[in-house]
Every structure is written in C-alpha cells, then in structure tokens.
Amino acid sequence: MARTKKQKKNEKGEGTFRQRSNGTFEYRIVYTDEYNETKRKSFYGQSDIICMEKAEKFLYDLEKKKSGIDIDATIPDIAKEKAKSDFDKNYTHEQGYSRNLYTISIIEKSAIGKTPIAELSETHIDLFFRTLTRYSNSTIVKVYRQIRIAFRIAHDKGIIPKDFMQSGNMKCPKSDKANKKVTALTKEEQKQFVEYLENYTAPKGRNEYKLQLLISLYSGMRMGEVNALKPENIDFKAGVIKVRSTVSRGADDKSFIKNGTKTYTGIRDIPIMDSLKTVLKTALEQQSDNPYDLLFYDAKNNKIITTSQVNCFFQRVCKKCNIEFRGQHALRHTFATRCIEADVPPVVLKTWLGHTDIHITLDTYADVFNSMHNSSISKLGDYINNLDKVS
Known part of the structure; x- marks a missing residue:
C-alpha cells in the first residue's frame, strides 16, 4: 500500500x-x-x-x-471455575457441585452465556431474566445467584469496571408457575395407599419399591436416605434407624452413596414404631447380595436405586388408588402430619425429620399446626378446669 x-x-x-x-x-x-x-x-x-x-x-x-485475567471470560467460564474451586476445597460436595453445573448449563445455552462478560450490559441481562420466568422459582433463584457471583468475581479481577448486578434494578425475576405445595395424604388416602401396597406384587423381572415407600411413610426419611440404608443402620435393640448416609448424584451424573446426609442435622436416629418394624424385617429378609451391602439394590441393572426410580413407581400407585400425585416427598409430609396430629412436640419432630432449624418445621407444617388449634384449646380448657377443682 x-x-x-x-x-x-x-x-x-x-x-x-x-x-x-x-x-x-x-x-x-x-x-x-x-x-x-x-x-x-x-x-x-x-x-x-x-x-x-x-x-x-x-x-x-x-x-x-x-496477570491471569481472561478478558474474554463468559459468565459460565467464571461460574464453573468458582464451582470447581469450591468443590476442590470441600466447600461443596459432589451433589452440590453437580447441581451448580446444571444451573450454569442454563446460562450456557443462552446468548449471554456465549458473550464475554465484559461486553454484557444491563439490557442483555434484563432480557435474559425475562426468559427465566418459565422455570420454577427455586431454579430461577439458583441461576440469579450464579450470575451475581460471576459479576462480583469479574469486578474483583478487573475484567469489568462496574458490577451493575449490585444495582437495585437487577432484581431476581419470579416464575410464571405457582409454587408447588406438597401436601400430605389424608387419613383415608393413607389407609387406601397402605392396603394397595400390602397386596401388591411386582411383575416378574421388575424391581419392587413398595418397602421403600412404606419406610418413608412410617419414618419421614428422604428417599435418598432410604435407598442408602444398610443392615447396620437398623438397631432393633435400641429401637431406632440410624440415618448416616444418602444417595447423591455426582458431577458425572452417576449415583453414589454419600457419607453424611443432605444437611448436617440429617444425621439422626429415628424411632422404630411397630408398623415400621414389620417393614424393616421384611426388607432384611429380602435383601440380596450387592457391592455396597445396601438394604435395597437394583440387582437387575447392577446399580444403586435412585429417588426417581421410586418416584415413578409411586406415581403409578397413586393413579391406581385414585390419589392426586404430589411427588414422593408427600410421604415425608404425611409422616410429619400424623406426628403433629399425635401431639408430637415440634422440637422432637424437627429432630426426627433432620431439619436444621425449628422454624423450618414450624413454617413447613404451619397449616397442620393451625388446624390443631381447636383441640389444643379444648385441652387447655380441661386442664384449667381440673386446676380449679383441685384448688
């Protein structure tokens, strides 16, 4: 030239x-x-x-x-690096790491997930937030949190001059869907449900999950905890189930037995009442040899049983019994509801359920506690009347 x-x-x-x-x-x-x-x-x-x-x-x-700063880094790049770092330092375990990667994948599929974070504007993020409303509120909150984390890190590293995610305008969107409220089985539904399972026999060659459902119903255990049970966890002499582990899903999407439970308070002892004792004895009698010495194991496919497997069976049972399907977690709620109806103190129920805080128990089952007001008033009235007679 x-x-x-x-x-x-x-x-x-x-x-x-x-x-x-x-x-x-x-x-x-x-x-x-x-x-x-x-x-x-x-x-x-x-x-x-x-x-x-x-x-x-x-x-x-x-x-x-x-200086090690990638100016072309995207939100997923930064979020993945943070998730991996937390996993390597044991701040999160495999299940939490897997959940984080799934959340990040939602961002990764979008336009903002393919654009360097330094090139993103408030308008880009706002438009993306508008697309999130089709997800559940729990998923939206997780995605929102990952984006905030990425922007904070990008600002700290000098990739972006300003973190506009701290602005009051960048609020977490809300779902178009109503929050799902898991409700317990009524007493009539529970009776019908138990009768069906007691008479149920799985077709030849298929796994049978009825014992897991009954254990959850009579103990309030999460299904991951039920599927992780071993004979050593059943202490008939002390009259308790020792909940010490759960089935989790790793970053490779494979199930594994995690030592420890969903929360630190999940490690607990649950009393064995008579109906639960019968189910546990049957499970011990039917246990088959497996690499993990689990009470329940998918011998046909040589793998750990997942919550989703049991949930699919639970859905079929609900359909047969003409019971509204509310997700397998409804059995845990049913156990809690029966406990409240039996006047089990909230602080005791908190321990049995493995809640981290008494407020979780009170808030989750507020409707059930409220429904018990009338009987409580009657009991208080009887108590006061007896005191008056003694005096």
Whole structure:
C-alpha cells in the first residue's frame, strides 16, 4: 500500500505512524504476548489519536491476560471455575457441585452465556431474566445467584469496571408457575395407599419399591436416605434407624452413596414404631447380595436405586388408588402430619425429620399446626378446669 507521508515514531517512542493513501492512519507497535513471544500489530483509524486509543486498549487487555485475567471470560467460564474451586476445597460436595453445573448449563445455552462478560450490559441481562420466568422459582433463584457471583468475581479481577448486578434494578425475576405445595395424604388416602401396597406384587423381572415407600411413610426419611440404608443402620435393640448416609448424584451424573446426609442435622436416629418394624424385617429378609451391602439394590441393572426410580413407581400407585400425585416427598409430609396430629412436640419432630432449624418445621407444617388449634384449646380448657377443682 502506497505511503503519502514518511513513517515516523510517535513522541513516546512506542510505535510508528504512517498515513495511508486513503487518508486513514496506521499505528504499528511491537509487543510481547502472554507467551513471551515478540509480535507486531497494526491499528487503523481516521486519526492518529484513534489509533493510539485502540493500541492502548489492546495493551491494557494484554496486561490483564498476562496477570491471569481472561478478558474474554463468559459468565459460565467464571461460574464453573468458582464451582470447581469450591468443590476442590470441600466447600461443596459432589451433589452440590453437580447441581451448580446444571444451573450454569442454563446460562450456557443462552446468548449471554456465549458473550464475554465484559461486553454484557444491563439490557442483555434484563432480557435474559425475562426468559427465566418459565422455570420454577427455586431454579430461577439458583441461576440469579450464579450470575451475581460471576459479576462480583469479574469486578474483583478487573475484567469489568462496574458490577451493575449490585444495582437495585437487577432484581431476581419470579416464575410464571405457582409454587408447588406438597401436601400430605389424608387419613383415608393413607389407609387406601397402605392396603394397595400390602397386596401388591411386582411383575416378574421388575424391581419392587413398595418397602421403600412404606419406610418413608412410617419414618419421614428422604428417599435418598432410604435407598442408602444398610443392615447396620437398623438397631432393633435400641429401637431406632440410624440415618448416616444418602444417595447423591455426582458431577458425572452417576449415583453414589454419600457419607453424611443432605444437611448436617440429617444425621439422626429415628424411632422404630411397630408398623415400621414389620417393614424393616421384611426388607432384611429380602435383601440380596450387592457391592455396597445396601438394604435395597437394583440387582437387575447392577446399580444403586435412585429417588426417581421410586418416584415413578409411586406415581403409578397413586393413579391406581385414585390419589392426586404430589411427588414422593408427600410421604415425608404425611409422616410429619400424623406426628403433629399425635401431639408430637415440634422440637422432637424437627429432630426426627433432620431439619436444621425449628422454624423450618414450624413454617413447613404451619397449616397442620393451625388446624390443631381447636383441640389444643379444648385441652387447655380441661386442664384449667381440673386446676380449679383441685384448688
């Protein structure tokens, strides 16, 4: 390309300028890249000032790369690195790590997941938030949290000059769907449900999950905890089930037995009442040899039984019994409801259910506690009357 002016160094001696035949300018510099290799690069513009500004931005971004900051990092890139770091440091375990990766995958599939975070604006994020309303509120909150984390890290590392996610305008969206409220089986439904299971026999070659459902119904255990039970966890002498582990799903999407439970208070002892004792004895009698010495095992497919497997069976049972399907967790709620109806104190129920806080128990079963007000008033009245008679 022909030159109209002689090539000259700029005042700082950082590169050379030349004006091209079309009147635009070229600014050529020599620099050392992040791999310590010497390279040359040209910048073009309508004036020498524009060329200089482009070069300065390039060198500024290059310095970030040299210091380990990826200026082209996306939200998923940053979020994945944080999730992996937390997993490696044991802040989260395999199940939590797997959940984080699933949440990040939702962002990854979107337009903002493919764009460097430094190029995103409030409008980009706002438009993405509008697409989230089709998900449940619990999923939306997780996605929102991952985005906030990514922006905070990007700001701390200097990838972005301002974290606009801290703005009051960037609120977490809400779902179009109503929050699902898991309700317990009524006494009539429970009776019908138990009668059906007692008379049920699985077709030849198929797994039978009725004992797991009955254990959950009579103990309030989460299904992951039920499927992780071993004979050593059943202590008939002490009259308790020792809940010490659960079935979790790892980052590779495979199930494994996790030592420990969903929460730290999940490690607990649950009393064995007579109906539960009968089910546990049957389970021990029917236990088959397996690599993990589990009470329940999918011998046909040589794998750990998952909650989803049992849940599919539970759905079929509900249909047969003409009971509204509310998810297998309804059995845990049924156990809690029967406990409240039997006047089991909330603090005791909290321990049996493995809740981390008494407020979780009170809030989750507020409707059931409220329904017991009338009987409680009657009991209080009888108690006061007896006191008056004694005096």
